[in-house]
Each structure stands twice: as structure tokens, then as C-alpha cells.
Amino acid sequence: MQKIIKVQAEDNVAVALTSLTEGELVTLNEEKITIVEAVKAKHKIALEQIPIGGKIIMYGVLVGKAISAIPKGGLLSTENVKHTSAQTTGKTADYSWTAPDVSGYQDRTFLGYHRPDGQVGTENIWLFFPLVFCENKNIERLKEVFEKELYIDEVSEQRQLLRGLISGNAEAAQPQAKRKSIFDNIKVKFITHQGGCGGIRQDSELLAKLLAGYVNNPNVAGATVLSLGCQNLQIQIFKDALNAINTDFKKPVLIYEQQQMGTVEQMLNTTIKDSFLSIKKANEIERKPAPLSKLKLGLECGGSDGFSGISANPTLGYVSDILAALGGSPILSEFPELCGVEQELVNRCVNEEDAKKFLTLMQAYEQSVVDAGSGFDMNPSPGNIKDGLITDAMKSAGAAKKGGTSPITAVLDYAEYVTKPGLNLLCTPGNDVESTTGMVGSGANMVVFTTGLGTPTGNPIAPVIKVSSNTELAEKMSDIIDVDTGAVIRGEKTIPEMASILLDYIIDVASGKLVSKADQLNQDDFIPWKRGVSL
Template sequence: MTVATTTPPLATDTVGRPSLLVHASDNVRVALRDLAAGTLIEDGDTSVRLVEPIRQKHKFALCDLQVGDTVTMYGVTVGRATRAISAGGAIRTDNLAHSTDSSGDVVRREHWLAPDISSFADATFDGFHRPDGQVGTANIWLVVPLVFCENRNIEVLRQSVAEALGDDPYRDYKRMARAMLRGESGDEGSPPLSSPFANVDGVRFLTHHQGCGTTDDDALALCRLLAGYITHPNVAGATVLSLGCQKAQIAMLKQAMKERDPEGLRPVHYLEQQASASEDALIREALTTIFDGLHEANKVERRPAPLSKLRIGVECGGSDGFSGLSANPVVGATIDRLVALGGSGILSEFPELCGVEHELRARCVDDATAQRFADLMEAYQRHAAAVGADFSMNPSPGNVRDGLITDAMKSAGAARKGGGSPVVEVLDYTEPATRPGLSLLCTPGSDVESTTALAGSGANLVIFTTGLGTPTGNPVVPVLKVSSNSDLARRMADIIDFDTGEVIRGEASIDELADKLLQQCLDAASGRYTTRAVSLAQHDFIPWKRGVSL
């Protein structure tokens, strides 16, 4: 099989329509609202009458399907019928199984039609310029444990620093609890204290459950991930706590640091508890490094930077049946604009690229890049099979409930976050992105593990799409949350930054919203807009454990 170098455009016009045919070659449609049995769906010369109610976001067959027939959406295979499905019948888990068709030769796409970027031709963002040439969208001092044994000391430091700086993100909740205990309403907020470090976005304290009792590969991967965070453009410097006897040794982290920062430009302080006189001495020394670091970090101010210094990671979580129609394509169009302007994007979650591998390989800039993507995908699938798992197990109950019946269906929509620009490099977990343009990063489909990895590979901003609502954030990178539907944006306004529901209602085009989203990204990167995840102190950090516990 040969894959065409171009494909028909995906439909986006939803004005007044009860359903949508996403791609001209699809044999299912998506219900844009709840549809009653007997509803006549007309599209040009064809029509189908629904034989049962179809819920909003779910799919229905356009023709009679027999057992084994292919179901196509987004122009790709998303499953095979396990039961006969009548035209106008709902697509469900009891009549469709995950299936893909990515075999055959791939013809590389030689040309990419870049979007109109004239309105951003002179755009910059205000960032923190680092000695190694990177530019941060935030200015943070990082406190890192090498092993889970130090999590308690990390928490002691977190509370102590928050108290000293008047920067406790949970102060209002604590006051609320005290008031409720006394039988008071506890509704009045308290103003935050002003920070003495005007140019610093705060101190971030990582905790995790790795560093010992794991395979050597996992210990090394942890050190490489932590090195990615310490050398991140949003990080001014770091304090590292080690117990001393764990598998993830200070020497391993220093080697990983040398790979990322060969000139040693990033200030890092390594403290080992088993070599310290006491816990009190350890905490005192750690606090000294933190406050000294803050004083130095505060000397750096935001200055204009070209968009070539902006690298946006794209992620999705709590996806629904509209995510692939609104939020994800809007984000993809935003990434295309950034790439055309000289910037970079990173697309991750390899289990959610299952079924569209041939399209991504066709977009790779050369054979070696395409082959590396294929090799990493195959290795991931083999490892999953070895532990009794499969990519087909990826959709969550929430995904399925809202219309994402198979992993292939979910993947076809999720991949749209990467837009259509050429793939310039393929990265394994913890590898840094180095080239301008779109990169593919091998991560799991788990929201927090993947977002953690995006930051570790150098994304200095993350766009996160959701249809069901998820509060995921990151310790060092602003995460901008994009909803696929306006109902979610209204219900969970405290976690949503940008709403693409207008696409579903036919009130705005993908291109119009992509221009607006890119501008909001520049505002977030410049500190002019504070994302909801940052406001909520959503500092999620979970390293990917690829091996097994020992």
C-alpha cells in the first residue's frame, strides 16, 4: 500500500448541522448534539435515517457494516465491526474493536503549505535569557530529590520557604478549614504577601517515588529527566537532595548534567543527608542555597526574544468526542504557525499516535527520522505486550463514555495537535529537543507522565487540550488548558484558559481561533497572562517508570 502525499481537507463547517462527516472517505458521522431515533441525516446526494438515539459526540454508521468491515474516521482505519451494524446505528464498544492499517510503503510529503503568519511577522515574547542561549517563559529556583526517601525533607523545605516568602498557595484553603472548624463561613480571602523577588516566579519542589529499588535503566532515566529540568530555560538553578545510598547517585546526575550543560553554566547545589551532621544541618544548608539562589535569579529580567526561542509541547487529557474536531486541530494550527515563524513544537504520547504512524512517517524530513519513529513505536508496543498490555487499552472509561470508542479513533483525533508541518526529529524519553520545527517524543499516554516528559525535553510552554476537564499542570512550565466544548469551559472555568467550542457551533473557524490561541501563548510566555494551572499551583511531576520494581 502506498500512502498519498496529500489528503482531502478535514471538514470544519458545522453551522446548523446536527452531525459532521469529518473526512470525505469516512463511513461514520459524529453527532454534534443528541439525536433522536428516526432523525433523517442528509449530506448531498446521500441520506441515512437513525435507527436508534445517538448521543452527542458519538458516531453512527452511514452504511450497513458486516462483521469484520473496516470503520473509517479522519480518513484512517479506527476499528473493525465485531457485530453487524445497520446504517444509522450507533458505534459502541460492543460492536467495534480497535484496529489500524499502517502497513505498506510510505511516500514522503515533499511540500508543506505553511499558514498565513503575516499578523505575527514582527512578534516577540518577553522571556528570561540564559547564559547558554535558551530563553525561559518563567524564572524558577528548583529543589529536587534524587530518591523518594528525601520527599519528607522536600516537604519541610516547601512549607518553610512558603511561610518565609508568604507564598503558600493553599493559605486560603487553610484559613477556610480553620474558619469552618470554628463554625464560621470562611468565605473571605486573604491578600497574598508581596514577594521580595519581583523577577522570580517562585521556588518549585519536586517529589517522586523513584531513585531506588528500580532497574539501572530507570535510575538513569530519572537522572536524565532531572537534568532536563535543572537545565530547563525556565529554571535559574537548583538545590538537589540525596540520601546517599540510593541507586540514583549524585555522580549519575552530574554526568547527565554534563551532557545537557557541558560548560556548567547552571548553578546546582548537591546535598547528601548521610554525609550531613544532622537533619537540622541539612535543612539549614538547603535553605541557604535556596535563598542565595533567589537573590541571584532576581537579577535577571524579562527581555524581548524571537519566537525561535519558543518551544511548545502539546498534550491532551480527559479527551471527548469533540477533542479531535475542535481543540486538537486548533492547537495543531497554532503549532503550524509557530513553526512557520521559526519556533518549535513537541508532540508526545506514542500510544495515541497508533493508527496514524504512516501519516507521521510521511511527514518526516528524511528516511532516518522516519525509521527512528517506526523503531520506537515498535519497541514500545513490544514492551507493552511483554507485560500483558496493548495500545488498544489506552482509552479511559471517560473517553469511551464521551464517544472515543477505540484507541485508533482517539489517536486519529489526538494526532491533530501536531498540525501538518514536517517532523524534524524523533526523540526517545528524556532526550532534549534541539532542532526548530516539530519533534515527536516517545512518552506514555498518561497525562502527567507525558507532560512531565515534555518539560524535561525542553518545552518552555505546554498547551493541554481536554474535553472532560483535567487540572494537570507542571512545576516549571506554564500549562495552558484548552477545552473542546463550551459547556466544559463554563462548568470548569477555574481550570480552562481557552475555549474552542465555537468551532463545534460553527461560530468561528480553526484558523481564527489558532491566531487567538497563539497570541495567548505569547502573553503566557511573556508573563502577561497567568495560566489557570499556575494560579492553582498545579505542580504535577511523575517520571515514567519503564522498567519494573526490584
């Protein structure tokens, strides 16, 4: 097995594919390099002597500068490298793209739920949510009622374990049973949040756009919405947001306002009666074939490690390119994790207006972080750093590989809805759940989530497929990982070969033939991005 890898020709660092010992001799392109000190797998070594102030180049871009001299074969760490990224002011070159061969996928279809506006869902969901946090308790009561009556759910392994401990027979635990619904074609999901009032009006308006995006998402058949009545996020604001996204919206949306209806019991009884009839009707919708161009695929990463940028992310990037070539809509978000690769992304923008919009959004976002007393350089988490991602630019350069190499057809601010085929850039935080929440609110009917350390994140309405960067993670956390790209690290699979495996898996999940691990765990995470302050 190869012990180190240089990602791009112009790089002056390499990634350790396995742990290396002090004094060990490794070979790269027939050049022998002596390892100066012990290096853990996933971390970086210098391929040349780098003086103080010298540039660190990885993925072909500037990812840091040396704050102390680093010898050839030396380990890069937070002790000798600081975050630095290149500055971008606008387009510097025209962009040309050679699309991958998609002949094997042009006639492929998935079985989806066709909506009146032409969108196609990978799920058929009736969604309950509040316009304001004051209604969270009522949403939770509805969830308890509907889940207990609509689903046949045998006692879980954990409840069996506790029962055994209480009775003194801990061995009585039984394997967890699969949840079964009394309906064949519809799922009922619930989301709560902490917004809708108490903050600046702009936050409520942004939340309205996000919630409208969830209702308009092709995975949703209809929705039940609870309002208190006096909150900032008024019913009309939500309706206006929905109309702005889709002027020809035809899905059923049931809205109830507590201050107009009287007691909680009166409102909940009416809500249950009306919603059940609508859910029963939505259950009549069945899956039918649809072209892969109807997929809007969220590209996410979290719990990243030093292998993410050379296995899982490039694999997803190749899938993104295939989908873009087929007329689908991959979505790349997490703007703090695009720091350092702005120039490449700007040059890939088809329209000059989008290039300018991207830079404006990036600069405004970064300034807001600075104003809060921090910076993008604080983005890598302790887990990222421990596993080799020591600067934000280094992390970003690897994270951006999820977006492949296709031209960028649209740049969207948070909660703007995806309408164009091709790669879309969406402004979201780097926070895993906030980012995933935002992409689904912008229309993603599936999300592929790469990880090197492991995370259980899911979404209430869109399947989230987990892709591991390394086999050790896939074996250790097999209950959350769907696809393992560790074969790329071992040299057993090429990126295109691994991408083919991943895309086939995506199609099966989109068709309902497979259930993602996050859905099996009922991992329904929903956190809106709150940009403003509380009042």
C-alpha cells in the same frame, strides 16, 4: 446549527454535534440520513451500511472494524466495533507541506528570561529536588520553610470555611486571596518522586536524564539538589547527564549529600543559607523581548472527548504549524495515542533515520505493553469511551491532530532533549502527567493541554494552558479552562480563527501578562516514567 459532521471526505462515519433522536432525519452534504437509534452528542454514526468485518474509516484512516453489522444511520459503540489499525513498515510517499501564512507573527515577540546558552524561558524558577526518594521528606521541609517565608499568602477559602465550621459560623468563609512573593522575578518550586534507587539501574539513569533536562530547561534559573549518598542515582550520574545535554552549562546548581554532612539540621541550615543567596541573585534576571522561535511548545491532551479531534486538537495543530513555520519547536508525544496514524507520521519525517527510529520506538513500546498482558487497544479510558472515543485508533487519530501537518524534524526517545526547530516527536506514555513531565524534561518551556472532560494537570516549572473542546466544559469547570474552542463546534469560528485566539493567549502567558489557570491553582504535577521493574 449543523447536526453531524464528516471530518474527511473518505470517512464512512460522522460525528454527532448534538444529541439525536431515533427516527430523526439529518442532512449531510444534501444527503438525508435517518437516525436508527438515539445518539448522544460526540458519538459516531455510520454513513453507509457496514457489514461484519467492514472497515471503520475516520480522519481518513482505519480506526476499527465492525464485529456486527451496522446499518446506515446506526450508532457505533464498543458492542459493534473493535480496535483495528493499519500496519506500517516504512515510508510510502514523499511529503510536501504548505505552511500557513505567518506574516502576522513574524515580528511578534514575547517577554522571556534569556539564558547564557541562548534558550529563553517563559518563567524564572529556582528548583529544589532530590536525587532519591529518601530525601523527599527533607525537600518537603524546605518547601514548608521557603513557602511560608517567601510568600505572603492569606488564608484560603477552604481554611476559612473549616474555621467557620469549627466556630459554628460557616458563613465566615472569605474569597481566596492571590499569592504574593517578596521577590518580583523569581519563583521557588519543589518536586519529589519515588525513584533514584530500588529499581533497575537503567531507571535511575533515565531519571537522571529527566532531572538534568529540568535543570537545563530555560524556565529554570538554578537548582538545589539533595542526595542521600548510597543510592543508585549517584551525584556523578546526574552531573554526567547534565553535561551530555549541555556541555556549556552555566547555571548555578547546589548539591548536598546527607551522608557526608551529618545531621539533617546541619544539612538543611546550610542548604537554606546557600540557596537563599542564589535565589536572591536569580531574582535580578528580568524579562526581555524574544522571537516566537524561542518557544518550545509541548502539545498534550487528556480527558479527551468526541469533540477533541474536531475542535481543540486541530486548533492546537494549526498553532503548532504556525510555530514550526516561525522556527519554533512544537513537541508531540503520547506514543500510545499515535497508534493507527503511524504511516502519516512516518511519511512526514524529514530524515529516513527518524522514520525508522519512530517505528522502532513504537514497536518496542507496543511489545512491552503486550508482554505486560495488555495492549494499546486498552488505552481509551471509561471517560473517553463514554464520550465517543470507542477505539484506541479513533482516539489516536484525533489526538494526532495536535501535531498539525508540518514536517517532523526529529524523533526523540524519553528524556532526550529538543535541539531542532520544527515538529519533534517524543516517546512518552499516554498518561497525562507522565507525558507532560517528559515534554518539560525535554525542554518545553510551555505546554498547551486540550481536554474535553476536564483535568487540573499542571507542571512545576512550565505554564500549562488548558483548552476545552466544548463550551459546556468551559462553563462548568471555568477554574481550570483557559481557552474554549466550542465556537468551532457551533460553526462560529474557523480553525485558523480559533488558532489565532489561542496563539495570542500563549504569547501573553509566555510574557507573564497572564497566569494560566493551572498555575493559579498551584497545580505542580511531576511523575517520571518508570520503564523497568523494582528490585
